[in-house]
């Protein structure tokens with residue numbers, strides 16, 4: 001187990017790095033904060049072409065946890081859940097630093113290869129860009145979906161409050177880019193639809209933000225079963241207590257430094273109603289109809305229930 005001094009040092013390093021990145025970002029023009037790689041926009045202070053190319057070096061393991069999401073669909077929530085579950089089981093912190101697969105320096109994969117199991121990794125990259133090693137090793141993948149309207153609103157606030165992302169002068173401008181897929185990590189719809197043909201490949205569990213919000217213990221049990229963790233009811237209860245929005249927000253200064261309130265903003269279903277106009281809502285409905293209506297993932301998103309005024 002890492003000693004508390006060691007943990008403190010890692011935390012301090014993390015905060016110092018975040019501060020440095022934020023300072024750098026404040027001197028950059030909005031267009032410099034993003035770059036395109038293979039047709040998709042990425043945050044230039046977090047990702048690089050060299051890191052994408054080095055990703056091939058990662059050696060996946062059967063017992064890795066790999067969480068995949070479009071941004072703002074509950075990535076940090078799910079990472080924390082897995083972290084708490086593995087902590088309950090092993091009484092030690094899983095390998096979590098460098099968790100976002102595509103963030104950081106190219107040598108991170110050599111570092112990750114040397115870390116002990118269990119490792120928790122996550123990513124927003126598209127299916128095609130996921131290193132083949134994950135499929136060869138049959139790593140279990142956890143895909144988290146969130147309804148596209150709340151995702152948009154969450155993404156808008158995040159873009160305006162996270163210094164490493166380009167900010168928007170208005171919600172209307174963000175909405176336009178979100179709809180056309182001209183945002184970091186590309187279109188929500190393309191991203192979600194690409195998974196449709198892979199969800200029955202095996203080794204993939206799909207959960208939704210909304211189901212997690214409505215009945216977290218039930219979804220925690222699904223995660224435990226999927227990873228074969230056999231957590232007791234008592235352990236599920238403990239994980240639940242630590243991963244409610246309230247607990248995570250209260251602890252966010254520790255986990256996310258001064259960006260705590262940016263990552264843990266409202267944690268609700270339906271906040272989209274505070275920003276969407278009637279017309280924007282209809283435009284997004286049309287997009288959903290075009291891409292996801294009638295698909296298995298579209299059904300899981302439960303659009304009627306969560307995206308109607």
Ligand code: A3P
Pocket residue numbers: 069070071072073074075076077150153154155157213243244245246248263264265266267268271
């Ligand atoms: P809001 O901006 O709507 O509040 P990601 O981690 O993928 O960036 O997702 C961030 C979103 O998940 C934010 O949504 C955040 O508040 C929400 N979130 C994080 N932890 C949560 C929790 N324990 N319960 C509910 N929502 C949570």
